[in-house]
Amino acid sequence: MRLPSVTFAVFVLAASCALSVVPASAAPGSADFYTAPVADLEAYAPGVIVRREPVPQLDVLGSRTERILYRSADPRDRAVAVSGLLITPALAWRGPGPRPVMAYAPGSYGIADRCSGSSELGLTTTMPALLPLLAQGYQVVTTDYQGLGTPGEYEFLGRISSARALLDAARAAASGTDAPVVLYGYSAGGVASAAAAELASTYGPELSVVGAFVGAAPTDPVLRVEGQDGTEWAATMMYTIDGLIGAHPEQAEGIRALFNERGRAALDAARDFCTTDALAYGSLRSEDLTVDGESLAALMTGPVLGPLTAANTIGFTVPDLPVMIVQGVHDSSVDIEQSRLLAHRWTAAGLADITVREFDFGTELVPVVDHPAANAAAYPEAIRWIESHLR
The missing domain is CATH 1.10.260 (434 Repressor (Amino-terminal Domain))
Incomplete structure (x- = not known):
C-alpha cells in the first residue's frame, strides 16, 4: 500500500523519534570489531566481508541485521577495512530476479570514530531512515565510510573515498548474485551517492547499478x-x-x-x-x-x-545511470543552490536521465527539522522512482 506523501513523512519522522529513545547501548559493538587487524587484508577483493556479527536488537520489520567489516580501497589504492550494517528481510523476495540491494550512505553525525553509523551513537539515527526501504523487501547495506570508526583517517565528504566505500558495500551485499543495486544517500550521504554514481562504471563495472538517489548533497x-x-x-x-x-x-x-x-x-x-x-x-x-x-x-x-x-567537487563527471536529486527549498543546513548547481553541472556534462524534485513546505521549519523533512517527504516518490528503474 502506498501512503500519501504527508502521511508517509509523518510516519518516517515518528519512527525516527520512537527509535531515538531506544538506549544506544542496545547494540554497541565492541571496539575490537572495528579496530582489530585483519590478516592479509590486501589478499581480499574489494567488497569481501572479512568480519561480521549479528545485531538482533535491530531486527526490525522481520529482518536480520548484521554488523559487517568489508574490504575497500582508499584513494591511493591501499586496502582498508570499512564497517557498516547488512540488513536482510527474512521473507522471501517475491519480485522478479534476485532481491534488489539498497546501498545506503548515512548522513554525517560528526568525524570522531564514535560517530560511525553502525556504532552505538549512530544506530538510532541510521535505522529510522532505512525503514521505508526495508518495508519494500529490499536488502539494505550501509557504510560507515573509510576511517570512521575503523583504522585510518576519515576524509569528510571525500569524493573517491566515500564513493568506494559505498560501492564496496554494494559489492558486499550483492556478492554472488546479479542483484540490481540502487545508491541512496541524503545530506553527507548524498555526496557519497553522487560520487559513487560518477565512479560506478570505472570502480564497480560488474555491479548492476540501476540508479542513484541524491538528497540535499553538499557536493561543492x-x-x-x-x-x-x-x-x-x-x-x-x-x-x-x-x-x-x-x-x-x-x-x-x-x-x-x-x-x-x-x-x-x-x-x-x-x-x-x-x-x-x-x-x-x-x-x-x-x-x-x-x-x-x-x-x-x-x-x-x-x-x-x-x-x-x-x-572533491562533484558534478564534472557524467554518471552513466539514472539520478534523482531531492531537496527542500528552505533547507538551512545545505543551501538549495547545491542541488541546483549539481543538476546543472551534470546536465551540462551530458546526463539525460535526471529527475529533480524540490519540496517547498511554505515556510521554514525549525532548523532541526527543515533539513531531514524533505528526505521523509520524498520517500513515496523515491520508492516509485526506484521501482520504475528496477523494472
Whole structure:
C-alpha cells in the first residue's frame, strides 16, 4: 500500500523519534570489531566481508541485521577495512530476479570514530531512515565510510573515498548474485551517492547499478563552507579541513600554517565532534581563524587548498545511470543552490536521465527539522522512482 506523501513523512519522522529513545547501548559493538587487524587484508577483493556479527536488537520489520567489516580501497589504492550494517528481510523476495540491494550512505553525525553509523551513537539515527526501504523487501547495506570508526583517517565528504566505500558495500551485499543495486544517500550521504554514481562504471563495472538517489548533497565544498560560516554550525567547517589533513598528511604542515592559534585549536577540537558538539563550541567566523584574515572559502580556492578542494567537487563527471536529486527549498543546513548547481553541472556534462524534485513546505521549519523533512517527504516518490528503474 502506498501512503500519501504527508502521511508517509509523518510516519518516517515518528519512527525516527520512537527509535531515538531506544538506549544506544542496545547494540554497541565492541571496539575490537572495528579496530582489530585483519590478516592479509590486501589478499581480499574489494567488497569481501572479512568480519561480521549479528545485531538482533535491530531486527526490525522481520529482518536480520548484521554488523559487517568489508574490504575497500582508499584513494591511493591501499586496502582498508570499512564497517557498516547488512540488513536482510527474512521473507522471501517475491519480485522478479534476485532481491534488489539498497546501498545506503548515512548522513554525517560528526568525524570522531564514535560517530560511525553502525556504532552505538549512530544506530538510532541510521535505522529510522532505512525503514521505508526495508518495508519494500529490499536488502539494505550501509557504510560507515573509510576511517570512521575503523583504522585510518576519515576524509569528510571525500569524493573517491566515500564513493568506494559505498560501492564496496554494494559489492558486499550483492556478492554472488546479479542483484540490481540502487545508491541512496541524503545530506553527507548524498555526496557519497553522487560520487559513487560518477565512479560506478570505472570502480564497480560488474555491479548492476540501476540508479542513484541524491538528497540535499553538499557536493561543492566551497559552497558548503560559505553556507556554514558565521552560523551556529560554523565549527563543522573544520570537518572538511581535518579530512584533507588526514587524507594528505604530507601537506598537513602547510594546511595548518594557514590558520592562527585559534583556528588550529578549532581544527583540533573538531576532530572529536559528534552530532551537537559543534553547537556547544559556539559560532565562528572563518576570517577570525586564519593567519591572513581570509575567509575559509577563499582559502579553499587558493594555492594550498584549491587543488584538494577541486578533487572533491562533484558534478564534472557524467554518471552513466539514472539520478534523482531531492531537496527542500528552505533547507538551512545545505543551501538549495547545491542541488541546483549539481543538476546543472551534470546536465551540462551530458546526463539525460535526471529527475529533480524540490519540496517547498511554505515556510521554514525549525532548523532541526527543515533539513531531514524533505528526505521523509520524498520517500513515496523515491520508492516509485526506484521501482520504475528496477523494472
